[in-house]
Amino acid sequence: MKAVVMNQVGDAAVLEHVERPDPVAGPGQVLVQIAVAGVNFMDIGVRQGMAWNEMPNPKILGVEGAGRVLAVGDGVDGFVPGQRVAWVYAPGSYAETIAIAATSLVPVPDHIDDKTAASVMMQGLTASHFGTDFYPVQPGDVAFIHAAAGGVGLLLTQIIKARGGRVIGRVSSADKVAVAKAAGADHVIVDTGTQFVEETLRLTDGVGVHVVYDGSGPTTFQGSLDVLRRSGTFCWYGPVLGGPGPLNIMQLPKSIKLGYATFFDHIHTPQLLRERAKQLFDWIGEGKLKITVGAEYPLASAAQAHRDMESRATSGKLLLIP
Numbered sequence: 544m545k546a547v548v549m550n551q552v553g554d555a556a557v558l559e560h561v562e563r564p565d566p567v568a569g570p571g572q573v574l575v576q577i578a579v580a581g582v583n584f585m586d587i588g589v590r591q592g593m594a595w596n597e598m599p600n601p602k603i604l605g606v607e608g609a610g611r612v613l614a615v616g617d618g619v620d621g622f623v624p625g626q627r628v629a630w631v632y633a634p635g636s637y638a639e640t641i642a643i644a645a646t647s648l649v650p651v652p653d654h655i656d657d658k659t660a661a662s663v664m665m666q667g668l669t670a671s672h673f674g675t676d677f678y679p680v681q682p683g684d685v686a687f688i689h690a691a692a693g694g695v696g697l698l699l700t701q702i703i704k705a706r707g708g709r710v711i712g713r714v715s716s717a718d719k720v721a722v723a724k725a726a727g728a729d730h731v732i733v734d735t736g737t738q739f740v741e742e743t744l745r746l747t748d749g750v751g752v753h754v755v756y757d758g759s760g761p762t763t764f765q766g767s768l769d770v771l772r773r774s775g776t777f778c779w780y781g782p783v784l785g786g787p788g789p790l791n792i793m794q795l796p797k798s799i800k801l802g803y804a805t806f807f808d809h810i811h812t813p814q815l816l817r818e819r820a821k822q823l824f825d826w827i828g829e830g831k832l833k834i835t836v837g838a839e840y841p842l843a844s845a846a847q848a849h850r851d852m853e854s855r856a857t858s859g860k861l862l863l864i865p
């Protein structure tokens with residue numbers, strides 16, 4: 544089969560589209576024909592050597608996708624050849640086929656196509672965790688979302704709006720404003736620095752926001768603290784772009800709640816994974832959640848997808864088609 548591997552840590556040039564042995568389904572595994580693989584910012588982190596270093600190179604990148612079951616290994620119940628499935632946190636997804644733990648799979652209903660399914664496994668589960676568990680947004684709450692036209696940002700905006708919140712988004716360029724507004728953002732600030740603070744305080748009559756969602760690196764961290772209202776919640780989630788460094792808790796604004804959110808800590812069993820994925824599929828079926836596919840690339844062009852995501856030029860979900 545064809546797959547995209549990294550032979551070493553580095554920039555997008557280390558990604559190679561090569562021939563690899565066909566995987567087989569071992570005990571507890573399912574062999575899947577991949578229809579669509581999702582591109583996530585964490586793939587850039589893996590490529591840069593920030594995660595999954597315990598897996599030797601060359602390794603196949605990608606953790607997310609959707610496809611059709613080809614075969615099941617010993618001890619697998621509940622999946623049969625021909626069935627449509629999706630997954631997240633399964634290494635080796637930039638490929639034509641994958642042997643994947645059955646516990647990582649969710650069934651995909653008929654009304655959800657492969658591209659939609661692959662688009663919501665990482666970013667949709669993340670957005671739903673952020674808006675409903677980490678900080679359960681209440682009607683009237685004001686939320687600030689960085690990278691509001693990105694994969695997580697567009698889904699989070701819709702979930703917050705559906706819960707009755709107001710969204711102030713930040714994007715890096717004017718051409719992303721319409722995309723963020725189409726997802727429901729009430730105000731969109733164009734900024735790559737810290738000017739968003741003054742504008743957000745103006746929009747909230749100097750009071751600040753109930754919750755800030757920041758996965759945008761060290762540059763925005765202090766500004767995100769500054770736009771929080773009293774007792775506000777800071778949802779930090781950007782390990783690849785980097786954190787603020789060591790924090791002195793006594794120098795943080797008093798009474799705020801600050802945490803590093805990852806959906807995998809909350810959605811940590813196969814049952815929870817399937818329930819929460821089903822909820823996303825239901826929302827999509829009911830028209831409550833819309834997927835924006837920003838770009839599709841042939842699998843062989845995975846390196847270009849990485850370059851585009853890092854260039855800050857993309858919006859919505861990036862997909863690879865084997």
Ligand SMILES: NC(=O)c1ccc[n+]([C@@H]2O[C@H](COP(=O)([O-])OP(=O)(O)OC[C@H]3O[C@@H](n4cnc5c(N)ncnc54)[C@H](OP(=O)(O)O)[C@@H]3O)[C@@H](O)[C@H]2O)c1
Nearest residue numbers: 583584669690693694695714715758780781804805806855
């Ligand atoms: N903790 C978790 O569980 C979890 C799960 C999924 C994603 N994430 C994190 O969420 C963030 C978004 O991920 P995604 O997959 O949805 O990607 P994405 O938002 O579709 O794309 C990344 C966005 O980040 C911004 N960006 C890119 N390079 C940047 C840079 N050098 N400095 C500052 N901002 C930059 C850009 O938005 P602007 O140019 O408009 O600012 C870009 O659109 C990433 O930080 C990712 O690591 C965390």
